């Protein structure tokens with residue numbers, strides 16, 4: 357089974373405001389509510405690709421109930437730990453530019469972390485846990501990573517630099533940093549994908565089995581211990597890029613589960629990321645397949661698989 361862990365799920369409140377004027381009254385042309393948080397998005401996209409998962413994390417209050425009900429209506433299994441505080445609402449202002457305001461979300465008590473750990477007792481060898489999205493400063497997930505290691509559960513991490521650092525020690529199956537995360541991790545900055553190549557190699561040397569580095573419209577890199585590939589994005593018109601990275605992770609994992617090579621999975625993941633960027637919502641199977649033919653992948657080192 358695949359489990360996704362979103363420590364801080366959200367309701368994403370999308371407001372379409374074409375010309376946003378800071379400091380003035382703005383009126384939204386359209387509004388939409390979506391369940392959010394990176395792990396939640398990954399579960400939703402995997403479901404669209406036909407891959408089941410169980411969404412784990414911490415939810416509370418009316419917002420938490422809404423998130424759970426929405427996912428269950430999409431036939432996505434959930435097993436959230438109930439907390440005493442409302443799950444957060446993140447504001448997404450979409451128009452000429454993208455502006456996001458993400459709430460900090462409730463603090464998670466040690467008692468509630470223990471409840472999550474109890475849930476993990478039913479994990480078995482060969483399961484996969486995707487840890488994605490923000491956690492509170494100071495929150496430790498190392499016990500969770502340790503359990504994955506002990507039970508031989510594949511660990512996937514799509515999170516900020518600090519959590520990535522914790523995770524690398526446990527040799528994650530996949531990590532997917534974006535530009536900001538990779539720059540924060542290595543305290544550097546780069547302006548194109550080539551600048552990121554040595555850092556992706558370093559992440560592999562530090563323990564990551566597979567690394568996907570995404571850099572928005574500039575494309576993506578894939579690295580493992582044998583090779584490194586570079587992909588360019590297909591053409592299209594961007595609607596908004598929120599959830600593009602999550603669509604990418606969902607696509608990669610689904611293809612791997614289906615037995616495709618890591619290279620094929622990487623190529624599909626880039627198509628899925630762009631399909632999400634070119635639509636109102638997260639990507640779906642058709643929109644990703646429509647773009648796959650346009651994704652070019654070039655080898656930077658020897659073959660994978």
Ligand SMILES: Nc1ncnc2c1ncn2[C@@H]1O[C@H](COP(=O)(O)OP(=O)(O)OP(=O)(O)O)[C@@H](O)[C@H]1O
Pocket residue numbers: 533534535570571572573575576589590594597598599600601602603604625626627628629630631633
């Ligand atoms: N402007 C864009 N044009 C085309 N494709 C894009 C664009 N932005 C993102 N993508 C696609 O989505 C993938 C992931 O994008 P990005 O690097 O922005 O991830 P991210 O920052 O993790 O996203 P998020 O956190 O919002 O889910 C890219 O590799 C690319 O395939």
Ligand SMILES: O=P(O)(O)OC[C@@]1(O)O[C@H](CO)[C@@H](O)[C@@H]1O
Pocket residue numbers: 364366368391392393394397446456458488489490491598599600601602
């Ligand atoms: O605040 P975090 O946890 O870093 O990111 C949360 C979030 O921005 O990520 C998703 C898009 O990737 C959204 O659904 C959600 O609102």
